[in-house]
Amino acid sequence: MRGLYTVHTKDGPVVCKARGVFRETDTKPIVGDDVRIRMAPDGDIGYIEEVEPRKNRLLRPPVANIDRVLLVSSRHSPQINYLLLDRFLVMCEKEHLHVEIIFSKSDLTPQAEQDELESVYGAIGYPVHFTSVIRKEGLETIKERLASGTTALAGPSGVGKSALLSALYPAFAFRTGPVSERTRRGRHTTRHIEITRIANDAYVLDTPGFQTLELDAMEEADLSHYFPEFPQRQCRFDNCLHHQEPGCAVKEKLAAGGIARHRYENYLILLEEAKKQRRY
Incomplete structure (x- = not known):
């Protein structure tokens, strides 16, 4: 039901509502959060008082x-x-x-x-x-x-x-x-x-399945770090984006068969998206 959360405790699951302070700060608990709760006086329902810092x-x-x-x-x-x-x-x-x-x-x-x-x-x-x-x-x-x-x-x-x-x-x-x-x-x-x-x-x-997935905004220069097979800091130019630059270690590894073609093509698609996000 909308606005209700099930919190797992050592004594079993407890149905809770989130305090209004979460609406005021435009935040809300999400699945996996560690929270502190307070039980209502009648003990029928709990209230989420605090969301502890998330590790990820x-x-x-x-x-x-x-x-x-x-x-x-x-x-x-x-x-x-x-x-x-x-x-x-x-x-x-x-x-x-x-x-x-x-x-x-x-x-x-x-x-x-x-x-x-x-x-x-x-x-x-x-x-x-x-x-x-x-x-x-x-x-x-x-x-x-x-x-x-x-x-x-x-x-x-x-x-x-x-x-x-x-x-x-x-x-x-x-x-x-x-x-x-x-x-x-x-x-x-x-x-x-x-x-x-x-x-x-x-x-x-x-979790629910999906057909599309939007990524958070990121710097173009950071994207290659999330492709583990891409060589890092081996290109001729420090600001190489592994697209049209000469002396690119990523493209050399691609040509040698060390990077799957579809992985590199997907990198270029995501790179263009990152550029558009920066532009707008």
Whole structure:
């Protein structure tokens, strides 16, 4: 219900309202926040008095204080959107978050395509996992990742985030749905962020899928730092943006096959967006 929050405490969940001071400062608690609450005299409801400092925060999905992100994508059904995938990775790099990539529906993905995905994303430092709910492949590895701390599952609509959680934890009700036959895109089966306590010290955040993702404004010169495979400070010019400049170490590595072509092209798209943000 709008304006109400469920706060997990050592004594169990408590339904709370946020104090008016949050409206006055144009801030509000978000999922994952550590908060201080005060119970009403009748004990039926609590009030959030304070949001403690956050160790990290994601813009989308709007969550805080997470220990890791499991970014779920699929090679087929729906087709992979590399730009969307790389946008999310840039956002996580910017926030210094540990990210692992899950490619779901591996039963629809030939081994050669799995090897290609591993060679691109695994080679630059992201742990890559392949899972299939139908064949029950890779599930135990993911369950190990969820065993402690706070984990956010994020990714495009229809890639199987909720289906994966339902297969891992049948006792919890994670809503699932099919991919649209008309658009071949996923449908939003999770309408809001849901935090579930799966063990004493383990929480999982099931987040709504998305089809687009806007990044926070950033300096053009900072963008390349969020592509781990890009050489740093090796170009002829210190202010090289790795586009049209001569003596560029990034373009040399690209030509030698050390950078995936689609990753570099996505970098150029995000670079142009960063320039437009600065312009306006």
